[in-house]
Amino acid sequence: MTYDSLPNHDEKKTNNNEILSNIDDGNSGTNNKISTEEDSLVWARQLYARLKAQHESTLIIEKQPQNDIKQVNDTSYSQETKSSNTQSIGLNNDERNINRSVSPDLKSPQISQFDSDFTWSSEVLAAKGVKVDQVTIEDIDWLTRLRRGLQKTRQGLVSQLLDILGDDPLTPETIDDLETLLLKADVGVNATDKVLSVLRQRMNEEIIDPTEGIQILKNELKNLLEEPIRESSQKVLTPDKNRLNIWLLVGVNGVGKTTTLGKLANLAVRSGYTVLIAAADTFRAAAVQQIEVWGQRSHVPIIANPSVNADPAAVVFDALNAAKAKGTNLVLVDTAGRLQTKHNLMEELAKIRRVIDRLAPNAAVESLLVLDASQGQNGLYQAMAFAKTIPLTGVILTKLDGSPRGGIALAVASEAKLPIRFIGAGEGIRDLHPFSSFEFVEALLAGK
Ligand SMILES: Nc1nc2c(ncn2[C@@H]2O[C@H](COP(=O)(O)OP(=O)(O)O)[C@@H](O)[C@H]2O)c(=O)[nH]1
Ligand SMILES: [Mg+2]
Incomplete structure (x- = not known):
């Protein structure tokens, strides 16, 4: 058993809790909605000017001595309610800290040109009723990726x-x-x-x-x-800060469970949660190594048992004990891919679930089925089969990029009746986002 305790990475947290919470379905905030094309262009210009200025102020801060930077960070963390200005400085500054020692795809997105990508993304946000001073470069960047993905x-x-x-x-x-x-x-x-x-x-x-x-x-x-x-009781799936949250990622081989878990760990860390990974895929030889790489990228500790045919339920048992001891917010459980027709493997999933229910009866448990959008309708059968073994609470749709079958999102929602919680549109660490039906449909029918 290895318990990979990594150094405290508080300084690396960004202050943007809204990554995992500031999603709107577009049905509220109608008062702010922009009505004419001209208005939305004015809105987009204002937004662009603000983001650009914010970006430039970050560059100035980067030139300041380290002590000053620390002070700005501390202030932004300690304030519950911040002026949008303080928040933006704190946010960029924190992200800058993340950027210091990481690979290129971990870097926070930069402000792009004032081009059709920017205007389309800002139009969608305006139509959703998001206020101009609430939008981040991250929001624009994600919408651009989503539209390209679809x-x-x-x-x-x-x-x-x-x-x-x-x-x-x-x-x-x-x-x-x-x-x-x-x-x-x-x-x-x-x-x-x-x-x-x-x-x-x-x-x-x-x-x-x-x-x-x-x-x-x-x-x-x-x-x-x-x-x-x-x-469901939650519009956007976010960990409950007052108790232990356990998110189990299940699904057949190759749909993107491990990759998604790596992206989720990063998203949760960026949103200020403490995270632990349970490497409960003990079937595939390289699975533990793969998840370790993802864990390191976000400085998230991992509980694993690298011996052949280790009991996945035992790994989960150890992970839950470690999480309880550390007061961790979120445990992400990677599981082995299984065919929904293989009874013993499905049974094992049920065993993991029993361990969770016994050891952490008060935890907020999510069983998220990871579905590969490129598999189209087959994903629906998977959903139905998995739901028979463990109660599923939601779906994560992956590989929307490059698949012509993005419409499967609708079949999942209306036939399997499961909420889509996150969508993945690429292999990079930032290519996963909480699901917004408004954004999805706008991207699906963009140009219309
Ligand atoms: N294009 C694309 N590839 C993805 C996405 N998510 C995962 N993958 C790729 O799918 C492959 C299988 O992923 P993996 O996480 O190992 O699947 P698992 O067997 O379910 O754990 C890997 O090559 C991933 O990089 C996505 O959203 N888009
Ligand atoms: Mg895997």
Whole structure:
């Protein structure tokens, strides 16, 4: 048993708790919403100027002696309520500390050009009702990545959607074509039926022009994605600071569990949580090494047992004891990939769950199914099979980049009825983000 206790990394935490909490579904804050194209451009310009100034002030701070920097940090951590100015200095400064000794993809994103990526991302944030002084470079950077990630799904979807809708009001034939299109994009039968029945009903009541049709489509897709999220108690999945949180990552081989866990550890550390990793994939020879590399990148300790065929439940047992002793906020459990048809492996997952329930009965436990978006509808069968063994609480959708099957998000929400909690759109450490239905649908139908 190795317990890899790493040096205290408090100084490396950023102060941006909002990474894991400041997500809006776009249905609130309607008062702030920007109505015209011109307004949104003004908004984007203001935002750009502010982020640029913030970025430049960071560069000035970087030139100050180390003592001064420490002082700024301490101030920003100790203040519960900060002026946006103090916060931005503290945030960048902290991120700068992270950047000092790390590889390129750990660096916080930089302000880019005032280009179409920037304006599109700021438009989405404005439409969500986010205030101009709440937006970070990180938010813009993520939306840009998400839109790029969904490019393949969008390519087919949007161009054909435009063809189908044309310039004339919607007809029953257009709706039939829309059905084929949504099914082809892996949206699933239930979700497609629901969306189209709303469109049909509206069409019976009034004439719907294509722009309105797209708006109804977007709203219905967002509603479908939101439904399981609304039914859960948390809009965005964040660790509860007052108790131990245990997030179990499960799923078949190669879907991206270990990679996702590495990204999640980093996200949680950047958001100010203490994290511990339980390397409970004891089947694959290189699994422990792989997770150790991820742990080191975020300075997160790991509990592992590198001996062949070690009992995964025993690793979890040790990890929970270590977490309780250290007062850790979040334990992330990596598990071995398994075929949903292999009874003994599924049984083992249930055993891990029993250990958790016995040892940490008051913990907030999440069983998150990791699904590879490129597997399309097959992901749904996986979800159903896993749900039989352990109660699943959510889904993490990976590999949205490069897959034309991003529509699977809708099938997961409407058929497996599971909330999507995070999405991964790349192999880099920052390519994972809390899920926002609003952002997802806007990126899916961007250009529309
Ligand atoms: N393009 C892309 N690749 C990913 C993503 N997540 C994971 N991967 C890759 O998928 C492969 C399998 O990942 P791994 O974490 O080992 O899967 P596991 O077997 O479920 O633990 C690796 O090559 C990862 O880099 C993602 O969001 N996008
Ligand atoms: Mg793995």
